[in-house]
Amino acid sequence: MMSIMxxxxxLFILFGLCxxxxxxxxLGSNEFPRPLxxxxxxxIIETRLTELDEEVKLQCTSWRFSVEANNxxxxxxxxxxxxxxxxxxxxxxxxxxxxxxxxNEAKVYANTVQLIGDGKDVWIFxxxxxxxxxxxxxxxxxxxxxxxxxxEFDKWVEKAMAPAIEPSLKLYEEVLKSGFKIFLLTGRYxxxxxxxxxxxxxxxxxxxxxxxxxxxxxxxxLAIIYKSEKRNDxxxxxxxxxxxxxxxxxxxLGSSMSTRSFKxxxxxxxxx
Amino acid sequence: MMSIMxxxxxLFILFGLCxxxxxxxxLGSNEFPRPLxxxxxxxIIETRLTELDEEVKLQCTSWRFSVEANNxxxxxxxxxxxxxxxxxxxxxxxxxxxxxxxxNEAKVYANTVQLIGDGKDVWIFxxxxxxxxxxxxxxxxxxxxxxxxxxEFDKWVEKAMAPAIEPSLKLYEEVLKSGFKIFLLTGRYxxxxxxxxxxxxxxxxxxxxxxxxxxxxxxxxLAIIYKSEKRNDxxxxxxxxxxxxxxxxxxxLGSSMSTRSFKxxxxxxxxx
Numbered sequence: 314m315m316s317i318m319x320x321x322x323x324l325f326i327l328f329g330l331c332x333x334x335x336x337x338x339x340l341g342s343n344e345f346p347r348p349l350x351x352x353x354x355x356x357i358i359e360t361r362l363t364e365l366d367e368e369v370k371l372q373c374t375s376w377r378f379s380v381e382a383n384n385x386x387x388x389x390x391x392x393x394x395x396x397x398x399x400x401x402x403x404x405x406x407x408x409x410x411x412x413x414x415x416x417n418e419a420k421v422y423a424n425t426v427q428l429i430g431d432g433k434d435v436w437i438f439x440x441x442x443x444x445x446x447x448x449x450x451x452x453x454x455x456x457x458x459x460x461x462x463x464x465e466f467d468k469w470v471e472k473a474m475a476p477a478i479e480p481s482l483k484l485y486e487e488v489l490k491s492g493f494k495i496f497l498l499t500g501r502y503x504x505x506x507x508x509x510x511x512x513x514x515x516x517x518x519x520x521x522x523x524x525x526x527x528x529x530x531x532x533x534x535l536a537i538i539y540k541s542e543k544r545n546d547x548x549x550x551x552x553x554x555x556x557x558x559x560x561x562x563x564x565x566l567g568s569s570m571s572t573r574s575f576k577x578x579x580x581x582x583x584x585x
Numbered sequence: 586m587m588s589i590m591x592x593x594x595x596l597f598i599l600f601g602l603c604x605x606x607x608x609x610x611x612l613g614s615n616e617f618p619r620p621l622x623x624x625x626x627x628x629i630i631e632t633r634l635t636e637l638d639e640e641v642k643l644q645c646t647s648w649r650f651s652v653e654a655n656n657x658x659x660x661x662x663x664x665x666x667x668x669x670x671x672x673x674x675x676x677x678x679x680x681x682x683x684x685x686x687x688x689n690e691a692k693v694y695a696n697t698v699q700l701i702g703d704g705k706d707v708w709i710f711x712x713x714x715x716x717x718x719x720x721x722x723x724x725x726x727x728x729x730x731x732x733x734x735x736x737e738f739d740k741w742v743e744k745a746m747a748p749a750i751e752p753s754l755k756l757y758e759e760v761l762k763s764g765f766k767i768f769l770l771t772g773r774y775x776x777x778x779x780x781x782x783x784x785x786x787x788x789x790x791x792x793x794x795x796x797x798x799x800x801x802x803x804x805x806x807l808a809i810i811y812k813s814e815k816r817n818d819x820x821x822x823x824x825x826x827x828x829x830x831x832x833x834x835x836x837x838l839g840s841s842m843s844t845r846s847f848k849x850x851x852x853x854x855x856x857x
Contacts (some may be wrong), residue, residue: 374646375682381654382848384690410647418656570838576654 373398377580383562388583391457399580400456403448409480411578416480419558419575420487426555426572428492435522435552436488437544437571439559440499442579444485445475445512457581470505473512481558481577482517488556494522496552498543498564500536500584502527536584541567645670649852655834660855663729671852672728675720681752683850688752691830691847692759698827698844700764707794707824708760709816709843711831712771714851716757717747717784729853742777745784753830753849754789760828766794768824770815770836772808772856774799808856813839 373395379385391399402408428434438444450469451457469475489495501509503526510524531539540563544554548569557564557571560579565571645667651657663671674680700706710716722741723729741747761767773781775798782796803811812835816826820841829836829843832851837843 371678371682375679375686378650378653378683378850379686379690381650382687382850384687384847386690386694406643407647410643411650414647414651415654415656418651418658422658566842575656578650578654 369394369398377402377578380580380583381576381578383566385583387585389460391580393458395580396456396458402580403451403456408578412478413480415558415575415577416484419484419556419573422573422575423484423488423491423493423556426491428555429553430492432494433552434493435496435547435554436493436556437496437498437554437558438481438485438521439561439564440497440501440509440513441475442478442560442581443558443564443577444478444481444497444518445516446478447475447581449475451581461582467505470501470512471508473508473515475512475516477516477518478577484558485518489520493555494552495520496547497521497524498540499524499526500539502532503529535563536561537563537567540564541569544569544571641666641670649674649850652852652855653848653850655838657855659857661732663852665730667852668728668730674852675723675728680850684750685752687830687847687849688756691756691828691845694845694847695756695760695763695765695828698763700827701825702764704766705824706765707768707819707826708765708828709768709770709826709830709836710753710757710793711833711836712769712773712781712785713747714750714832714853715830715836715849716750716753716769716790717788718750719747719853721747723853733854739777742773742784743780745780745787747784747788749788749790750849756830757790761792765827766824767792768795768797768819769793770797770812772799772811774804775801807835808833809835809839812836813841816841816843 373392376385376392376395377399380388423436426434441447447466447469450466454462454465485495497513499509506524506526509526513519513521513524525543527534527539531542534542545568547554554569554571555573557574558577559565559574560577561584562576563584565574565576645664648657648664648667649671652660695708698706713719719738719741722738726734726737757767769785771781778796778798781798785791785793785796797815799806799811803814806814817840819826826841826843827845829846830849831837831846832849833856834848835856837846837848
């Protein structure tokens with residue numbers, strides 16, 4: 314988009330050039346003042362850049378759609394040409410707006426659900442980039458352009474400094490107030506339990522009913538398998554999974570799926 | 586976005602005004618030629634509209650993602666403020682690009698699947714806005730801003746004039762060539778069988794293995810239930826559902842889900 318400032322600047326220059334020209338002797342009506350001709354190539358270059366931006370925007374929006382609609386196969390890094398697009402999306406209003414919309418849709422649904430109230434009505438939340446934001450980590454690691462580095466990421470997790478995703482915290486509190494049991498189902502390992510609890514508490518989350526992490530036997534399992542198995546266990550134990558919030562399709566699909574699921578945006582990484 | 590044409594038009598006007606001014610007597614250096622001042626308020630209005638457009642674009646993109654990620658609850662019409670956005674998306678390159686991307690992702694997957702080749706490897710296609718485009722109908726009916734009118738829509742279906750969605754036709758042909766059986770599973774009723782076959786043939790589709798329409802007992806069933814039942818039957822009969830293409834989440838979710846599914850974009854309507 315051509316910015317307002319840029320547009321006014323251009324207008325200002327043109328006004329200036331016209332008035333400058335007027336102070337000189339009059340030219341023939343079919344001659345253009347030279348400075349305007351000198352400006353011309355600059356404008357063309359800028360227009361081309363704007364067009365390129367629009368093309369990249371269109372392509373990267375389409376890529377993001379294929380991620381969020383779960384059409385795309387497993388991917389390791391975001392397309393390199395989408396770095397600026399993804400950064401703008403994450404740091405600008407787009408990501409925030411999408412998170413709020415997902416949270417609001419979930420709230421609308423949560424308020425229509427008739428709970429039985431026997432302690433078996435469950436809402437599942439994933440943790441990473443669902444309740445807690447790893448955006449500060451990905452800011453330091455190329456916004457998804459770098460291959461995932463488990464050693465570096467573990468250090469970040471141990472710091473327990475991930476901030477809450479605010480719209481998710483609001484949903485969490487609303488769901489809790491409505492009488493759902495909250496089950497946290499994360500791909501993190503048991504050795505991160507203490508750091509995870511610290512981080513959740515520091516970020517304002519409390520009163521969950523279960524915090525389920527991967528134990529030794531879950532090592533190496535695809536997330537979609539591990540999470541399905543944990544949901545199967547819940548169903549076997551008589552729980553009704555009524556809501557499920559996650560940023561990965563592997564949080565949502567598989568067996569014992571929730572009555573309704575809410576896919577939070579995540580154009581940074583993919584977990585199969 | 587300020588279009589190239591718009592920008593050159595503006596440049597052309599300013600050039601013209603300057604040269605027009607030069608042909609008159611010279612003005613003082615702090616006086617602006619009047620026509621440029623008259624132009625000024627117009628430009629401000631246009632800039633404001635551009636800004637408004639950006640906000641609407643952001644909000645409507647967010648709405649579209651909540652549709653495509655299946656976060657949104659059932660909806661009857663698109664948000665009225667998104668009419669221009671949805672129209673631009675559908676008639677411009679965005680929709681085409683998203684359709685092509687969904688088709689390409691499906692092709693990549695189809696080529697990796699190891700078929701058993703016993704005639705039981707199945708790819709399911711939905712029909713409306715998956716194989717056949719109802720865009721010409723929705724162009725005449727407010728691009729999703731009007732409540733669905735089954736009588737009018739039936740007339741359109743009977744005409745059998747819906748064009749192929751080209752990227753889906755390419756996928757269809759590739760999948761067929763690879764040795765999949767193609768099952769067409771549509772929410773249309775049996776009384777539309779002849780018109781549907783005519784339309785499919787006219788649009789270039791052929792050699793499907795089954796065309797499944799709703800019969801009397803499916804009347805009033807939610808699409809997600811009806812389509813799940815039909816998929817259950819396929820599985821009971823030994824078919825392996827390896828791929829599924831549809832523009833609605835009710836084509837994809839439910840029981841006997843496909844190994845991989847591909848959600849085609851559709852910001853025009855929602856079928857539960």
